[in-house]
Structures are given as C-alpha cells and as structure tokens.
Amino acid sequence: MTAVVATNETILVVGGGISGMTAALEAAETGKRVVLVEKRPYLGGRVSQLYKYFPKLCFPTCGLEINQRRAKQNPNLTILTMAEVTGLAGDKGNYRATVKLSPRYVNANCTACGDCATAVTAQFDDEYNYGLGKRKGAYLPYRMAHPARYVLDPAIIGTPDAERAKAACRYDAIDLEMQEETIDFPCGAVIWATGWKPYDAAKIQPYGYDRFANVITSVEFERMADPTGPTGGKLVRPSDGKEAKQVAFIQCAGSRDRNHLLHCSRICCMASFKQCTYVIDAFGADARINVYYIDLRAIDRFEDFYQKVRANQNIKFIKSKPASITQDKDGSPVVHGVDTEGYQRFAEPHDLVVLAIGMEPAVDPASFPVPIVLNREGFIEAASANGGVFAAGGAADALDVNRAVQHATGAALRAIQVVNSVARAEV
Amino acid sequence: MGELNTAMIERYRNSFLKEVEANVEEGEWVKMCMQCGVCSGSCPLGKFWEHPPQEIFMMIRAGKREAVLQSESVWMCTSCYNCIVRCPRELPITHIMHGLAHYAKRLGLVPKTNPTAKFAQMFWDNLMVKGRVNELKLGLALYFMNGFGDGIKVALKNQKLGMAMMKTGRMNPKEAFGGHAVKDLAGFHKVLKKAQELEDARIAQNGPPAGA
16 A cells, blocks of 8 residues: 655645656755655656757756656655546645556566566557557656656556566566555645647648648657657658658647637747757758748747748748648648748648647646636636645646746745645644 | 719728728628638639738738729639638638628629629529529520620530430429519518618618718
C-alpha cells in the first residue's frame, strides 16, 4: 500500500509537466509539503517530447535534468506517477483528495538495466513518439525518464511476455501481482497543471491529416527531428522514407478558427520558425520551405529570431491560410489556396506538410473533481469561485515554456498563501 | 435607378463599408474578415473570379464602390457554401455575395452583359406571369438569350434531351400556350405587391434621405 504523509498544510499539484514540476519544486523549496500527482509513468510532460526550445535552440533535457535533480534532493516532495486525481472534497484550506494509482508492475528495485525489454516480444505504438514508432511491452518511456524505472504495459499482463519479463529480471523488480489502488489524503490547496493536448488534426477535414501520410503535425515533426526519436533525427516522408527537403508549414492549424479552437495558441509561429531551422540544418541549400500564415505573431525578443529566419532565402513566407490539401501521384501533398498579397491562386507540391497544430486545454470540465470556472476557450479562469484550486501553465492559457514556468511560480505562491493562512489559524 | 445610386453616393460619401453594412444583406459581417484567404481558395469557381470574395471584402473596406458593385465577380457565386463552412470567422460569405449582387441590381449597376443577372431576370419575369416557372418557355428563352442563330444551334444540340423529356412527361409542349398557374393567381400577385411595399419602406428607412 502506498502511503502519503500529508496534512491540510500540504499542497497537491496535479500534473507533472514543466508547469507542475515548477510549481511543486518552488513550493517544496520554501519548506512546504507537496504531493505531485502525474498520470504518465514519468515527469516532464510534453516538454520532454521537444527536441529544442525556441528561441535559443537549446535542449529541454538540460532544464529537465536540473528539475529532476531538485526533485530527488527535496524531502518535502512526494511524487506519485501513473496516478490520477479522481476526487476532491472539502473547501479551500481543507480538502481531501482521492488518487487512483495504476499498477506499474515494476517496483523500486528496478535499476533500468533493460533486460525485461530485451526479453519481451510484443510491440505497441509508442505514445512518447505520438505513435510514430513502436515500443516494447516492457519499456522505459524515454531515455531520461524520472523515475528511471521500467513500466509493463497492462496489455502484456497474463501473457507469456509478462513471465518472460519477470524471468529476465535479476533484481526481483517485477511484481505481476501489483493491483490498482486508491488512496486519499488531506491537502490545503491544489495546483492544477494538467497542461494541454495537441488539437486533433483529423478534425481539420480539408487538410487530410487522416488521409495523407505526408501530412503530419508539429508535435510529430518535433519527435522526427530528435536524434533519439523514431527516425533517428532524419526528416523523412512517412509514406516512403525519402528525405523531406520541401516542407510546408501551415500556421493556425486549428487555432483562431470558430470551427476549431477560438484562441491563438501563441507558440505555433515560433515553433514553426524553430522547425524551419531543423530543415535548414538537415539539408542546407537544398531545403525549400514555405510557411503559410494569416499573420505572424513573434513578439519582443522573438522578433529577432523571426527576422533571422525570414532572412534565409530558402524560406518563403506566404500570406495565406491554405484552403485544402490534395495528394499527387507520388504521394506528395499539394497545398491549395489564394495568396492574400496579390490574390494569386497556388497549388504547391511538397515532400511533407507540417500542421502547426493548436493547443487545446487538457481540462475536462465533465470529470473535474470540483466545480470549476472555465473561460470560453476551455482554460481554467483565475476565479475566486475556484476556492483553493489554482491553475498553472497550459491548463490556464496557451503558453510557451518560459511563460508556463512563470505562471506556475505564481500559482505556487497562491497555494502557499492558502496553506500559510491554514497554519496561522491553527497556532 | 440612377437616382437611387446618386442618393446613396451622397449619403455614404466616404464610407462604402458603412453603406454595405446598412444596405446589403449580412453586410455587417464584412468588417469581420481577417483576410486569411480560405474562402477564395475553397471556391470551386474561384479561378473564374476577377476578384475572389476575400478581395471583394478588402475592396469594400478600401471604398472601391464602383469596382465592387459593377463587378462580375459577385454574380459568380453558385451557393455551394464551401466558403461558409470553412471560414474561420463564420462569415456568411455566400449570403453577402448574393446581397451585393442584389444591391447592385437595385442601384442599376449590374454589368449589362452579365449572363447570371440576365438569367435571374428571365427567371423572375417568367415566374411572375403564372406564379409557377414555365420551364418550356424559360428553357427556350435561355436558348435564345444570345440571339436567334445561337438559339437554334443550342436547341438542335439538345434536341435528343428535349424529346426524351417530352416522352417521359418531364416537359409538356402544351405549356407553350399560356401554361398552368398557381391556384390563386390574384392572391399570389397581392402577396408580391405587399412584399414590394415592405421592401420599399425598408429601403426608404436605410437608404436615401427623404426627397432624394
């Protein structure tokens, strides 16, 4: 049985992505007791799935490593992975949280040696790579996963693969008898940091994401660029594996559209400029890039990055929201539309089309454990009616990493204020 | 008609956008266009338009009154609704195009040779007589729209189709002599007269100043 030490001066953080990690660490480092609950088997969330950050083009692994070290060193922080909050009762300063823990089938003895993964045979779509690659039924979610502990896919339990994994383990780390458990504990304030999810590209019917192999999303392209990703860092066409030198980026794919997401997702312009540099880095003078946009939103220091990308002769900016995508006989996606600067019609073939997909809030009002105030875009509003529940990062707005971290620090302060008032009341 | 046009120019001296908002069906939506171009790219007849919808909206804002109201483009819309479904701001583009065409017609600015406008008039005139469209007469009128010689040519080309339609009862040659009417023809004309009065009152309210 998993035991959690908590009081109503404890802060519960829901979601272990960059925002949840930040909020949890900032609060724990002020001396508050924090329980961090993460649905996935590891921390880091979508940031761990990025190849590089904009605008400095540095690697997220660096910041994640620092945060993981902070997490390991802090005695005030309890991390629960494969865990979901299913209930929250009470009020600001006096909540009781119910958390469902899914079985990992691997205990703390695990040294991440990987013998179990070698032993098993069944393969599954790798969610870490957005299904672009496969993973085994016994797996480490990604190379830097924290906790650095393997996971057994529940689908192999009861199959010979499970026995093979258990037999291969030299540390007695595999426990096939592990069961789902539900625990509950008190907390005074809750930081809700469940982040965002990529908008379902198949819903943008004219772009044919579900029909054309060579139309992919920006998050998938990010995995493709990563040397540890499903293609080993090669930018290729999913249909035939040929190099993707002519790439189209379609901005506002699902964002700023009353048929899809109402809001501007804020990150997509810069994300596409960043991904332009991946194509240039890979193919140099052979790269041919078209960026289709309504208008470009790169503010403050991002402006310099935009100017640098814009200066590259191999990157063309076309002011047009494409109307549709078709596929030619070679499987190349053809982008159709009308250029707003001159009203010229175009039908441009590319090797690969990348949809700069919008950020949809990962907040489900139907299953939210307490009544919550959402804005019309579906993000959590900073409303006093939310009591001691404070949104952080992508659950509150479409934010880039930098702003999400700032927002999470603010949320940590809000939560600290609540548990401090609880502490004073008890003195 | 010329008078109404002069009066409108006078009234909305510097703002064609305001004129469109006040007088064109769904005209108040024009300012919501963000010039993304999805409508133009989605139009199946797009390549035949001199000015695609997105450009029409920009021209309205730029005050290009004559160019918009005299353009053939607003008559190109076939009401397929592709643009409306895809518009990220849900502009009723199809309705605005028809609204502009209708407004141009009211002002007497429709290009004289525009075939869609000509056909629309022909359809209306045909319908007015009996309260029902006389397809035989409308079809023949359409054949001879561009002159007698051309009409004979088109008629001969479609001879087989015409015969087949007669055989299956889809077309009745007797319709050439008068043709059948709605049950209450006088009532039908009364309804239209009332509608015209209401429309005139609406125009007087929105449109030219009294006495113009």
